[in-house]
Amino acid sequence: STGTSQAKPVDGADxxxxxxxxxxxxxxxxxxxxxxxxxxxxxxxxxxxxxxxxNEQAAGYAAGAAxxxxxxxxxxxxxxxxxxxxxxxxxxxxxxxxxxxxxISGSAPTExxxxxxxxxxxxxxxxxxxxxxxxxxxxxxxxxNTVQSAVSAAAAGRPGAAYxxxxxxxxxxxxxxxxxxxxxxxxxxxxxxxxxxxLRKALSAPPPDVAAAVSLLRNARSPLVVFGKxxxxxxxxxxxxxxxxxxxxPFIATPMGKGVVPDSHPLNAGAARSLALAGAxxxxxxxxxxxxxxxxxEPPRWGKDVKFIQIDISEDELKLRKPAVPLLGxxxxxxxxxxxxxxxxxxxxxxxHPWVAKLREKAEANGKRLAESLAKDVVxxxxxxxxxxxxxxxxxxxxxxxxxxxxxxxxMDVGRTVLNQEEPRTRLDAGTWGTMGVGMGYAIAxxxxxxxxxxxxxxxxxxxxxxxxxxxxxxxxxNLPVVVIVFNNSGIYGGDRREDAELGGPYASDPAPTDxxxxxxxxxxxxxxxxxxxFVRTPAELVAACREAFAAKKPAVINAVIDPFAGxxxxxxxxxx
Ligand code: ADP
Ligand code: MG
Numbered sequence: 322s323t324g325t326s327q328a329k330p331v332d333g334a335d336x337x338x339x340x341x342x343x344x345x346x347x348x349x350x351x352x353x354x355x356x357x358x359x360x361x362x363x364x365x366x367x368x369x370x371x372x373x374x375x376n377e378q379a380a381g382y383a384a385g386a387a388x389x390x391x392x393x394x395x396x397x398x399x400x401x402x403x404x405x406x407x408x409x410x411x412x413x414x415x416x417x418x419x420x421x422x423x424x425i426s427g428s429a430p431t432e433x434x435x436x437x438x439x440x441x442x443x444x445x446x447x448x449x450x451x452x453x454x455x456x457x458x459x460x461x462x463x464x465x466n467t468v469q470s471a472v473s474a475a476a477a478g479r480p481g482a483a484y485x486x487x488x489x490x491x492x493x494x495x496x497x498x499x500x501x502x503x504x505x506x507x508x509x510x511x512x513x514x515x516x517x518x519x520l521r522k523a524l525s526a527p528p529p530d531v532a533a534a535v536s537l538l539r540n541a542r543s544p545l546v547v548f549g550k551x552x553x554x555x556x557x558x559x560x561x562x563x564x565x566x567x568x569x570x571p572f573i574a575t576p577m578g579k580g581v582v583p584d585s586h587p588l589n590a591g592a593a594r595s596l597a598l599a600g601a602x603x604x605x606x607x608x609x610x611x612x613x614x615x616x617x618x619e620p621p622r623w624g625k626d627v628k629f630i631q632i633d634i635s636e637d638e639l640k641l642r643k644p645a646v647p648l649l650g651x652x653x654x655x656x657x658x659x660x661x662x663x664x665x666x667x668x669x670x671x672x673x674h675p676w677v678a679k680l681r682e683k684a685e686a687n688g689k690r691l692a693e694s695l696a697k698d699v700v701x702x703x704x705x706x707x708x709x710x711x712x713x714x715x716x717x718x719x720x721x722x723x724x725x726x727x728x729x730x731x732x733m734d735v736g737r738t739v740l741n742q743e744e745p746r747t748r749l750d751a752g753t754w755g756t757m758g759v760g761m762g763y764a765i766a767x768x769x770x771x772x773x774x775x776x777x778x779x780x781x782x783x784x785x786x787x788x789x790x791x792x793x794x795x796x797x798x799x800n801l802p803v804v805v806i807v808f809n810n811s812g813i814y815g816g817d818r819r820e821d822a823e824l825g826g827p828y829a830s831d832p833a834p835t836d837x838x839x840x841x842x843x844x845x846x847x848x849x850x851x852x853x854x855x856f857v858r859t860p861a862e863l864v865a866a867c868r869e870a871f872a873a874k875k876p877a878v879i880n881a882v883i884d885p886f887a888g889x890x891x892x893x894x895x896x897x898x
Pocket of ligand 2: 815
């Protein structure tokens, strides 16, 4: 007989790992335990980087971010029962943000199911609301196909979440090496079909729709381009940039769209956002849902006669919003069509066009007002002077643009306005769902997918950081170039809500629901693991800490004490920005 018949048999765990690798998956985040520990080791052997986190929730956020940043689904590994439940955080966040993520979970041994088995639960049922695909590998031979279905579902069309359930006994069932190879060879090799914008061939919009869009733009009095993280995911930066440069149409970015065109571009109307939305007569929306973040495209924030042209890969999105001109397709491909049509018959507003000038003047006035508020150094620090320090020190970092992770209430609100993104896909924040606690997972993913070559700076509120603070151990363990800056105002929103206590009642002397321990030493958490901590109270100390930590590119936590009175309740709820 041949050598293959003597080769070691391949078990289910090994086959999951090899199937993931065959589908192009590069990163697996998770927490090992019964029954999936060996699977993580097999993943490493198969050339997939396994990153062990301390909680499945953070691992799920990491997997989604890795999917967004690379265009190939990030994978999440969870143990059965409670581990799978924690993994739901990652799936739901992937769904909300349209990020490709595949969760692989062990589940209770089939023979124990229905009898109070170890960590038994119907995991397929609980993931269902969040996923595009959920399948169980009923036996070892079903593994490759189930993995293929999940990975392609997550990556295709509008990206999202998918789930593979592997009962404990399946992970141990064996096939011969020859049969494993045959099963894997029978899979469709989808790797050539990955584009930056997902798993597809560039999908163009129908030419008459493109012509209608171009005609609307050409005849508009006050056109606006709006782009979101779908445009970033599609790597549509060159197409959007040439459209803006060629036509002189002003633009605004959604929070994670920032950087698709550099924030410093003269046509950036972000600092005149309200005026831009209210005054636009035609808005070209690229890879951004017309959801709460964009005020549903409705008055009063938008004009009542505004006409939307919307480019999206999702037919559902276009059916829901009913834009004047829906352009179903890949952002990159459709922008190319639009740019070609405009090139044939060019038009440009020019910088003296009344609409362009009005937005520029407003943006300049707002920018000046902001600069004044940022310039004032105060101790205890407020959000403004501390964010200015972070902005200025980030701008001095040499080499590739750092990836910014940003979450928290005031910290994210102020950071979005103050911190500049000059490159696409360099900002990760609480996103479509306003998910807090994503920062450590995102920072880990950003560092890992860039192979440690880019600095990652996580600007975190103290509450947001607290959700996953122990994940700083992961930063140290893998020696990731992540600097976490905690804006520590000792509470959610702010650390002092004394007026709440005036309401009275039996618990009036308890801490307010928004309170944390005052001036907690978050910097000492990372020191427990051998990382570098800084505790700073003044702008000068913050400057020094940022300089040292950004230059070192080693795991660090800068704990910046902010005045507990400086925060406002997030969101100024009517705008929920
Ligand atoms: P933001 O939060 O920046 O507003 P959203 O997550 O709301 O962005 O919207 C992103 C949109 O981008 C989704 O509607 C998604 O379907 C779409 N999208 C994803 N990939 C592509 C692509 N390759 N081409 C066009 N649209 C895309
Ligand atoms: Mg706080």
